[in-house]
Amino acid sequence: MRAAAQALLVLLVFVLACGTAKRGEPHFAPVPVSEPAIAAGEVVYHAYCQKCHPGGEAGLGPAINNKPAPGMAMRLQIRQGLGSMPAFKKNTISEEEMDHLIAYLKVLRKAKKPATTSN
Amino acid sequence: MQIRFHRCLLLLLSPALLLSCYRLSPSSGGGQGATSSNTRIIQPTDIALPAGYRIEAIASGLTFPTSVTTDEQGQVHVLEAGYSYGEVWLPPRLLRIGPAGETTTIATGDKNGPWNGVTFYNGNFYVAEGGELEGGKILRISPDGSLSTLVDNLPSRGDHHTNSPVIGPDGYLYFGQGTATNAAIAGPDNYHYGWLKRYPDFHDIPCADIVLKGQNFESDNPLTEAASDKASTGAYVPFGTATTAGQVVQGQLPCSGAIMRLPVTGGPLELVAWGLRNPYGLAFAQNGTLFVTDNSYDSRGSRPVWGTGDYLWAIEPGRWYGWPDFAGGKPFNGKRFEKPGDKAPAPLLAHHPNQPPAPAATLGVHSSSNGFDFCRNASFGFGGQAFVAQFGDMAPDVGKVMAPVGYKIVRVDVNTGVMSDFAVNKGKKNGPASKLGNGGLERPIAAKFSPDGQALYVVDFGIMKMTKQGPEPQQNTGVVWKITRTAQP
Numbered sequence: 001m002r003a004a005a006q007a008l009l010v011l012l013v014f015v016l017a018c019g020t021a022k023r024g025e026p027h028f029a030p031v032p033v034s035e036p037a038i039a040a041g042e043v044v045y046h047a048y049c050q051k052c053h054p055g056g057e058a059g060l061g062p063a064i065n066n067k068p069a070p071g072m073a074m075r076l077q078i079r080q081g082l083g084s085m086p087a088f089k090k091n092t093i094s095e096e097e098m099d100h101l102i103a104y105l106k107v108l109r110k111a112k113k114p115a116t117t118s119n
Numbered sequence: 120m121q122i123r124f125h126r127c128l129l130l131l132l133s134p135a136l137l138l139s140c141y142r143l144s145p146s147s148g149g150g151q152g153a154t155s156s157n158t159r160i161i162q163p164t165d166i167a168l169p170a171g172y173r174i175e176a177i178a179s180g181l182t183f184p185t186s187v188t189t190d191e192q193g194q195v196h197v198l199e200a201g202y203s204y205g206e207v208w209l210p211p212r213l214l215r216i217g218p219a220g221e222t223t224t225i226a227t228g229d230k231n232g233p234w235n236g237v238t239f240y241n242g243n244f245y246v247a248e249g250g251e252l253e254g255g256k257i258l259r260i261s262p263d264g265s266l267s268t269l270v271d272n273l274p275s276r277g278d279h280h281t282n283s284p285v286i287g288p289d290g291y292l293y294f295g296q297g298t299a300t301n302a303a304i305a306g307p308d309n310y311h312y313g314w315l316k317r318y319p320d321f322h323d324i325p326c327a328d329i330v331l332k333g334q335n336f337e338s339d340n341p342l343t344e345a346a347s348d349k350a351s352t353g354a355y356v357p358f359g360t361a362t363t364a365g366q367v368v369q370g371q372l373p374c375s376g377a378i379m380r381l382p383v384t385g386g387p388l389e390l391v392a393w394g395l396r397n398p399y400g401l402a403f404a405q406n407g408t409l410f411v412t413d414n415s416y417d418s419r420g421s422r423p424v425w426g427t428g429d430y431l432w433a434i435e436p437g438r439w440y441g442w443p444d445f446a447g448g449k450p451f452n453g454k455r456f457e458k459p460g461d462k463a464p465a466p467l468l469a470h471h472p473n474q475p476p477a478p479a480a481t482l483g484v485h486s487s488s489n490g491f492d493f494c495r496n497a498s499f500g501f502g503g504q505a506f507v508a509q510f511g512d513m514a515p516d517v518g519k520v521m522a523p524v525g526y527k528i529v530r531v532d533v534n535t536g537v538m539s540d541f542a543v544n545k546g547k548k549n550g551p552a553s554k555l556g557n558g559g560l561e562r563p564i565a566a567k568f569s570p571d572g573q574a575l576y577v578v579d580f581g582i583m584k585m586t587k588q589g590p591e592p593q594q595n596t597g598v599v600w601k602i603t604r605t606a607q608p
Contacts, residue, residue, distance in 0.1 A: 020546075020548070022549070024539065025169050025539055026167040026168050026541065026542070026543065027167050027540075027543075027545070030539075042535075042537055046480070046481070046535070047536055050538070051427075051428030051481045051482065051484050052426065052483075054483040054486070054524060055539075057522065057549055058521045058522030058549075059483050059484060059485075059486075059520060060426060060483075060485065060518075060520055060524065061521060062521055063522070083141055083142070084141035084459050086454075115170065
């Protein structure tokens with residue numbers, strides 16, 4: 001039973017990974033950052049995460065927009081690092097900044113509403 | 120209970136574990152692998168822009184274009200570099216673009232490219248001559264095509280060149296000067312670039328006296344025929360020259376990795392800032408602050424540095440920005456910048472001139488964020504933001520990437536460091552048009568607003584493939600795009 005659940009999760013991940021990791025403008029509607037905490041998270045993201053995951057897409061590192069990781073797992077990975085990804089301790093990203101960052105990551109992941117693009 | 124927690128944790132992390140095996144995965148850069156075509160298809164509808172903007176190609180068939188400017192009549196002019204990575208040598212040219220996309224040659228340079236930037240000021244063009252063969256120069260070109268040299272012998276015979284002249288509010292001409300090497304150590308990677316064979320004594324030059332820690336790096340010696348021959352090389356010295364702790368290297372002007380300036384009418388060279396790596400793009404913000412895009416370290420050579428983004432710096436006169444011992448204001452004092460499977464870079468300098476500041480923005484690792492401009496006309500939208508052209512990765516030569524990085528125009532709020540894509544190819548994945556099989560952007564290298572701020576010109580270098588032999592740039596594939604706003608929100 002457990003093996004079946006794990007296989008299902010892996011399958012789900014691969015299915016989700018087949019979709020585009022692009023989010024926000026200009027492909028979709030802008031990422032909604034009207035809430036101050038999310039706007040603050042966006043700044044943290046661009047200071048520490050954007051360089052390896054541009055816009056949440058793959059780059060030096062893998063895409064993160066199309067991964068269904070819950071907030072707890074994201075927090076753990078950011079704090080502890082994983083593989084080649086370095087750890088970001090509290091003296092780099094404070095607890096409050098981490099809360100904002102996780103909130104932003106969740107909003108970014110969902111920012112796939114249709115938008116009219118030019119051309 | 121603890122076992123259950125760990126199982127649960129493993130389950131939660133398994134997606135990341137499966138999909139983030141950086142070490143195991145091959146590099147997937149935008150220039151790598153099969154491309155759909157060596158010829159350029161141009162299809163503006165393959166480029167996504169925010170609603171209310173339009174893009175069109177105003178010139179095509181260019182060979183290695185790098186920069187654009189307009190004269191007092193508003194006529195658009197473009198530079199062709201002449202030299203490209205991949206050791207392709209052609210005559211650099213300044214071309215005028217006509218209304219139907221036809222080009223007229225205004226001036227042709229010597230075999231000393233790449234011409235890496237042009238600006239028009241008070242009736243003349245000012246060009247940065249990259250100087251891969253004879254050293255860098257700043258040239259003045261009159262509208263009738265006659266050339267004169269404002270400064271020469273700039274240290275440009277290495278990996279990076281003389282870049283992007285701009286005229287400051289003070290009437291001085293400012294330009295960027297790149298470093299000879301990736302991280303201050305000459306090595307086999309520079310032989311691969313081509314210059315170490317031509318100039319085995321060439322090396323980086325500090326702008327002020329520095330004291331070395333005496334680190335030396337052993338490497339293969341490509342300058343001799345014996346395959347087993349090794350060389351030991353220190354910082355800021357020729358390949359094969361070892362250094363000692365406490366050794367002083369005297370500062371000079373001109374120097375490597377710096378912003379310098381001189382009167383636009385000619386005169387003595389002055390240092391503005393240093394400790395940069397390859398300050399490629401320069402632009403003044405509306406408040407008069409000079410901003411610079413800096414191509415950061417590669418994961419290559421005798422001293423690879425891993426995981427550093429390209430930086431957008433606000434320049435403070437007299438400041439040192441951290442090369443070769445810091446990245447983005449962070450010191451090399453741990454494993455943060457260690458190339459997986461290699462040794463972490465340690466400081467080369469015994470003393471640092473100052474603590475480097477934090478960058479205004481951190482752009483994608485290996486994005487090659489280059490020419491940029493500030494939006495000065497609010498009616499274009501995104502007033503005050505920097506529009507940055509990202510040439511795109513040159514993986515695997517610069518290091519491994521898991522997906523193509525760059526190949527687009529991003530807009531940056533320099534007050535927060537937040538950025539968004541502005542012009543980028545459509546499709547599920549990111550990459551140059553030749554890889555995606557469409558007619559969109561290939562390798563944007565410069566973005567420049569028209570004098571009235573109504574149009575953003577984008578210089579697209581064209582197709583550059585990355586093969587086992589190195590870069591393979593394709594002639595006659597360069598384009599100049601024009602982006603305008605067609606509707607207000």
